Structures are given as structure tokens and as C-alpha cells.
Amino acid sequence: MSESELSNADERTMNYGKEKVAVYRTYGTPLEDVRTIPESDFDGRNNILFGLELRMQVEGEEFLPSFSDGDNSMVVATDSMKNFVLHHAGEYDGATVEGFLHFVGSLFLETYSQVDAVQMSADELPFDEQPVPENDAFEASDLVFGVSHGESAFGELYLTRGDDGSAIENHRSGVTGIELVKVKDNSFVGYVDDEYTTLPERENRTLYVAMDIFWTYADSVDALGDDPQRYVPAEQVRDIVQTVFHELDVNSIQELIYQTGLRILERYPQLESVSFEANNRTWIKERDDLDGDGKVLREPPRPTGFQQFSMDRSDLDEEDTA
Ligand SMILES: O=c1[nH]c(=O)c2[nH]c(=O)[nH]c2[nH]1
Structure with missing residues (x-):
């Protein structure tokens, strides 16, 4: 049990959601113009192939009847959550895991007024650039990518209803x-x-x-x-x-x-x-x-x-x- 669950022992736990939602997007917006540092030659990512495994956890007092009375009138099916995430992967015009979580989570809050908060998290499903011979040298292919078993980016946001759209209550990258x-x-x-x-x-x-x-x-x-x-x-x-x-x-x-x-x-x-x-x-x-x-x-x-x-x-x- 994590520390936060221990410290909230007096509060009722009530949430539901979808996890292990794999999303793949080709020809996303490139990540450009990042600041470089002496330890790294990383200066951006083309996002020709962008993959994520996402988790979406939804909270709201209005979901109590779904637990206590079997009344699903306020319930957005977790299957629909998956569809929502996949659909909006086509609309996101940013370039980062956290940006996508914020985009989809904020839209979800906007769309469903019975939702008080969403916790969005995702692990990048990474792909490697593959070097291929081009013009007498080796260059990264812009077509073929290797499925990577290496490290991956992570993002997590806890979004609530703010005065003007969603508010980021907590975050972790x-x-x-x-x-x-x-x-x-x-x-x-x-x-x-x-x-x-x-x-x-x-x-x-x-x-x-x-x-x-x-x-x-x-x-x-x-x-x-x-x-x-x-x-x-x-x-x-x-x-x-x-x-x-x-x-x-x-x-x-x-x-x-x-x-x-x-x-x-x-x-x-x-x-x-x-x-x-x-x-x-x-x-x-x-x-x-x-x-x-x-x-x-x-x-x-x-x-x-x-x-x-x-x-x-x-x-x-x-x-x-x-
Ligand atoms: O880097 C280490 N830290 C430890 O605390 C530890 N303990 C141990 O048995 N090996 C190691 N290595």
C-alpha cells in the first residue's frame, strides 16, 4: 500500500477507470526546440511513431449510486473511456506524454459534468530509430522503427475542476x-x-x-x-x-x-x-x-x-x- 492510501485511511475510496489502454499514433507533432545539456545529445524527438500505455481513473460523488444501488445512470462505461482516449489521440497537437494526458483528461472533465477529478498516467511504449544506409552514411530510418525494450518516459497528472477548465492538482514525470x-x-x-x-x-x-x-x-x-x-x-x-x-x-x-x-x-x-x-x-x-x-x-x-x-x-x- 502506498503512503497516500495510508494517509487517506479516513476517506472513502471510490473510483473506477480503464488501464492498460495502448494507444499508437503515427506522424504526431515533433518535440523540437528543447534545451540541450552537456550530458546528452538529445535535442528532440520526431514522434513519427508515438506509443503509450495509459491509465485513467475517474472520481466523483455522483458515482456512489452505481456502487450502492446498481444505478448506472451516471456511469461512463470504461469501454467508452478507452474510445474517448483513442479518438482524441488523433486530435492532440502537442508532443509529450504529459501534454497528451492533460489534453485528454481536461476534455473528459469538460465532457462529463458528473466527474470531479481524473487521475491520468501513462508509460511511453518506446521505439528505437533504426540506422539504414543513406547517402554513403547511416541515417535513422523515417519508416522502420525497432520495438524497444529499454527505458520509457512516464507521466502522471491529477486533474480537478478549476475556475476556468481543469486544474493540475498533482503531477509527476x-x-x-x-x-x-x-x-x-x-x-x-x-x-x-x-x-x-x-x-x-x-x-x-x-x-x-x-x-x-x-x-x-x-x-x-x-x-x-x-x-x-x-x-x-x-x-x-x-x-x-x-x-x-x-x-x-x-x-x-x-x-x-x-x-x-x-x-x-x-x-x-x-x-x-x-x-x-x-x-x-x-x-x-x-x-x-x-x-x-x-x-x-x-x-x-x-x-x-x-x-x-x-x-x-x-x-x-x-x-x-x-
Ligand atoms: O550499492 C549497494 N548498496 C547497498 O546498500 C548494498 N548492500 C549490499 O549487500 N550490496 C549493496 N550495494
Whole structure:
């Protein structure tokens, strides 16, 4: 159970909706004119093929009779919600996951007055550009895309009825499914050594980390991407983690997370907070008697270690004054 469910224990839970709504849109509006950062060559996305798996959760007091009396007169069928989302994917003229969620969620609130709030979230279904030979070089095909099993952008918005259209009550953006392996220059030493400790200290492990990163903007409108200069692309955040991982000899995943968080907050003054969910998939050394740094490694057994951490601008301020 998440923290928010725990803290709202006194309130009645009542909502319904549709999840796992896969939406594919070809020839969407390109994401252009984003600000570039030193850690990344990402400067935009053509959106020739844009995929999302969306979840829509609808709330409203008027839905109580549907639960208590079997009275469906106010119920918009979840099947219709799916149709609504798919139809309006053809009308959206923006270029981001969050922008689409805002567009569809706001229209839904406008269309159905019995709805008090919608929680919209989506994972991007990513596709890779495929290099093909063109004019004596390799260029990204504008026709053929690879189905990607890598990281993907995430967005979440909680929309209520505002004075003038919808209001963004809460938001969260992210990149999930990052998996990185650094073959050497990682240590894990100095941890508690007592009668339960069997793990040997390692000065140079091969570290395999899986990570999801989430962020919030000081002004939630910046999450939508209408002003691309203030938008934080998931691709750049992914590139920040891999750059920090490349540059630093970290003593733990905890330290990698913290240093990555500082870099993200530094690069994007428009962000309010950043949070991490990581887990450790580090392979087990089978042989290290090879020439040089070579090793043979195998999959780790269960159980799995994890790290969660959230940061805001005060962490950056502390670093500046330290
Ligand atoms: O980066 C790590 N952090 C830990 O807290 C931990 N614990 C452990 O057994 N291995 C690791 N690695």
C-alpha cells in the first residue's frame, strides 16, 4: 500500500477507470526546440511513431449510486473511456506524454459534468530509430522503427475542476526501466561488519543497477511541454544517469543516486524535486583470474536489494554551501 492510501485511511475510496489502454499514433507533432545539456545529445524527438500505455481513473460523488444501488445512470462505461482516449489521440497537437494526458483528461472533465477529478498516467511504449544506409552514411530510418525494450518516459497528472477548465492538482514525470552495467570502478566498502556479515568488501565490482527516476516541476504547467525550453525530456535524464555513472567511482548505489539527483536539479532549475527507485542486479563473480580486468560473472540469486530516495532543491543548496 502506498503512503497516500495510508494517509487517506479516513476517506472513502471510490473510483473506477480503464488501464492498460495502448494507444499508437503515427506522424504526431515533433518535440523540437528543447534545451540541450552537456550530458546528452538529445535535442528532440520526431514522434513519427508515438506509443503509450495509459491509465485513467475517474472520481466523483455522483458515482456512489452505481456502487450502492446498481444505478448506472451516471456511469461512463470504461469501454467508452478507452474510445474517448483513442479518438482524441488523433486530435492532440502537442508532443509529450504529459501534454497528451492533460489534453485528454481536461476534455473528459469538460465532457462529463458528473466527474470531479481524473487521475491520468501513462508509460511511453518506446521505439528505437533504426540506422539504414543513406547517402554513403547511416541515417535513422523515417519508416522502420525497432520495438524497444529499454527505458520509457512516464507521466502522471491529477486533474480537478478549476475556475476556468481543469486544474493540475498533482503531477509527476519520470523515466522508468533504466538498466545500466558498469564493468569496473565501483566499490562497496565500509558497511557494518558484524556477526551477520558475509559479503566481502569489494573495491572494484561490476555494478548492474536498475532505476526509475521521477521528478516534479515547481510550476506544473512546465510538465506539459507547451514551452519545450522548460520541458525536461526523459531521454536527457537517462543520459544524465549514465554520464554520472561513467564519471564517478561510486561507493554504492546510494551514492550514485545522490550524485545523479544533484546533477538533475542543477541542470533543470525548473524542477522542484527528484526521486529514485533503484535495485541492485549486480552479477556474481565466478572467475577473476583472467588477464587484465576480465571476469566471468553469473546472475545473482534472489533476494534483491533496493534503494529509494527523494531530493529537492534544498539538497542542492546544502551542497553549494558545504
Ligand atoms: O550499492 C549497494 N548498496 C547497498 O546498500 C548494498 N548492500 C549490499 O549487500 N550490496 C549493496 N550495494
